[in-house]
Amino acid sequence: MHKAIGVIDSGVGGLTVAQELMRQLPKERLIYLGDTQRCPYGPRSSTEVKKFTWEMVDFLLEKDIKMLIIACNTATAFTLHELKEKLSIPVIGVIEPGARAAINETVNSHIGVIGTEGTIQSHAYVKALQEINPDLHIQSQACPSFVPMVEQGCLSGKQVEEVVQNALLPMKGEMDTLILGCTHYPLIKNTIQRVMGNQVAIISSSEETAREASTILGFHHLLYKGEETPVHQFYSTGRIEVIAKITEGIFKEYVEHFDSVTIENAILRSLESK
């Protein structure tokens, strides 16, 4: 079997990155690990997020992956630099791709960012954006209510509409581009777009991360060139039901892929030993 792209997330949010990888790189094989048992990462300390992320990375490294995608904004904010330095395979986070796409998209240089408390407090997006263009106007806001709602599989309807309105209506203003700085948020993108209005371009860090994974794999001659149909593997540290439910929901248009998806309720070996 050819080498896979490893994807880690605090829970189900990274599935939106997995979905985009399947769409934009349909020949590539994925191994996904969601730390659903310890989700959300947003309110956790940097030390805890680093420890959990390394446990997930060790699990995937044993499976001989060719690239690691940190499909969680909080984990990217706290560990990307360290992981890039220590691993010999390319490592991609979800923050810089969203930042670059927003810079490409904005016309009036007013960019909004929403994410978890951890991501927003880390100022990772502000840094990534201003490192490239110091003249941008950036407005950022934590939306702590979104992830727990999505992890419960609650993706549309009146409750979602209300939660999103309460969080985002006060933000509306000059921005013409809003970065969904959390991979859970694309699962409620339609509601976010409706609340912000069509004049605001919504940037999904998931879609952009898949695009950059494609760029980096291509640049380093790591794209899979064979003919094998990929068989993806999905692991969870906790109950697999939510991953299964969301997977069925978001992958339904890729039925041929969903057929070949192996969902296993794997307990991390590193956790077992505790």
Place this chain on the structure above:
Amino acid sequence: MHKAIGVIDSGVGGLTVAQELMRQLPKERLIYLGDTQRCPYGPRSSTEVKKFTWEMVDFLLEKDIKMLIIACNTATAFTLHELKEKLSIPVIGVIEPGARAAINETVNSHIGVIGTEGTIQSHAYVKALQEINPDLHIQSQACPSFVPMVEQGCLSGKQVEEVVQNALLPMKGEMDTLILGCTHYPLIKNTIQRVMGNQVAIISSSEETAREASTILGFHHLLYKGEETPVHQFYSTGRIEVIAKITEGIFKEYVEHFDSVTIENAILRSLESK
């Protein structure tokens, strides 16, 4: 002075890549070389295109650039592989970025590609697209009349409308995404969009190449982190007037940059010695 990004093109088309680099990476310094004297490359043999491209590359390498962008589709089709192999700095062509963006954009998997005879006959786009997704439907067509028109500075009006209609109307059909597989074409993008209709997404290989240059520079820690305002340099192998005219036209919204642009009518040293 900090190291620049080198950009080469057969003429003025690469200016659309330069424009996007300035917009998406406003802190980076550019050195541009357009081979206006020997433009167009489209109808030339692979041997000739390779020879001319290497002459331009040698000129820029002497200026100690940190990245090379081959901002010409024909030159990319014939030389990217070789240049990536032989140079120690990152080399980016314009074909793969456009291909990846089209794969990201298309909903119905029907993609169109237009370019010069050289680019289309090289099948470089078809290869780049199908290497990533073999199930795409791709329709490609050479538009040999576009480059000479643009090189004359003819960018809008009745003549352009007629030429574009004659070339593209027969192509209209199932495609939902059209790649402008020549960096000259973004200069007549409005006309192309009008002829194809709003239901077709137009992918500018220039915009996407700048986006990927940003990705690769970021990934390799090569982004400029200092505070110096960049002073760009533009060189031409022939008459500078067309480059000056187009530059004034397309850079007008970046007045602060245009102020600091140095346009020099440089004759390639490697050409002088002949």
